[in-house]
Amino acid sequence: MTFILASRLNVYSASPLDRIAQRREDAAWIAEKLADPQTLFVPVWRTRNLVRRAEDGTPEAVYISSEMARTLLMEDGSWAFLGMLEDRAVFAVDISGMDDPVPLLPESLGEFMDLRSVGWGVPRPEASVLAHARGLLHWRQRHKFCGVCGNACEVKSAGHVMQCTVCNTQHFPRTDPAVIMLVHRGDKALLGHSVRFPRATMYSTLAGFVEPGETLEEAVRREVLEETGVQVGDVHYHSSQPWPFPGNIMLGFYGEALTEEITIDPEELKDARWFTRDEMRNCEQHGFALPRVDSIARRLIEDWMAHG
Incomplete structure (x- = not known):
């Protein structure tokens, strides 16, 4: 399996701040x-x-x-x-x-x-x-009350901790890990159209949340299998991207498909297809759109296209 390295930093990364x-x-x-x-x-x-x-x-x-x-x-x-x-x-x-x-x-x-x-x-x-x-402020807005006893929390640690005023439980900023992956086989890559996409013609990489007790590689294979029925073998890391919409860290991977037959989960996807590099480079001519330019999904696609 060819390892494809990130060609540049993702949007919302490269913070200039020293968090001290x-x-x-x-x-x-x-x-x-x-x-x-x-x-x-x-x-x-x-x-x-x-x-x-x-x-x-x-x-x-x-x-x-x-x-x-x-x-x-x-x-x-x-x-x-x-x-x-x-x-x-x-x-x-x-x-x-x-x-x-x-x-x-x-x-x-x-x-x-x-x-x-x-x-x-x-x-x-x-x-x-x-x-x-x-x-950070989105998390603060949604953790005003203790998840243990239900009482009000107060702000501590310069805004980075919410502490219960009754049981003293400390709550820390939450970031939910999600895997996002471009699955490929030969000169084709698997893209899906989610039921949640605002644009009717957009196709993007598959993605999903990591479950408790699961490795990132296992999450990649499980999500692809659940959503499309495609089995994935080798998985390797590409890059990550903070995605505070509302509070995720997107962990980008490439996965090598072992099978090609697609069986979509209709609760997650309206459609999923294999696209060639040429079709992706000329997506408008082929009647579909790629994900937004500030997303790691687009970066995964562009770096894969550049290696073929």
Whole structure:
């Protein structure tokens, strides 16, 4: 089996931040950085991030000052320390309680957008910072109460722990591992059209969550077999991608198919087919679309196409 290496970094990777986790418990240092006028804040409004377009049309992340963060009604506990960007602290701040933050922002500052609609196209370090903020605050919003006893939790460790106010159980940020794989055999690769895809013509790699007690390779083989009936032999790793939509880490693999007959699971897929490299390179002519350019699915496909 030919090993295909990642040709470049994935979007939402290559974070420029030094997370310095050891500082999260230093309350005095955190308070000093919150008050520091040089500190940068990453606002998140209802899972949307602040982004603007440069003159050439490329997207840029927008950080705001501590003064502006206070203008946006930053409340105690609505923030989380992300790390250091060179010598400046960076915090995420949740402003979801506001009905509309736009009137409080300068018109030229940007707009709140779903990161998946931005179209980063290529890895940009600031995209990783925005994804980091989105994922952490999404987890915080959904863990306000203890999963053990049901009582309210309070924020600890500069936003990275939710601790129960009654039983003292500590809850940590959750990231769910999911395998995503391009299964191939000769000059053909297996793509499926999920029941959840928004575009009727899009075909993408198969994917699924890792189950308890399962290796990543076992998860690849199980998911492919369950969804398409295709048996997979050798599996090898390609790369990973943070995917905070809402809280996943996508673990990318290639799998060598042992069989070709397809039997789809109709609860997961509307269709699955074998496509040649030529068909993928000319997908529009053949009546289908490939996944979005910021996804690891697209990277798996493009790197496979480049090796044939």
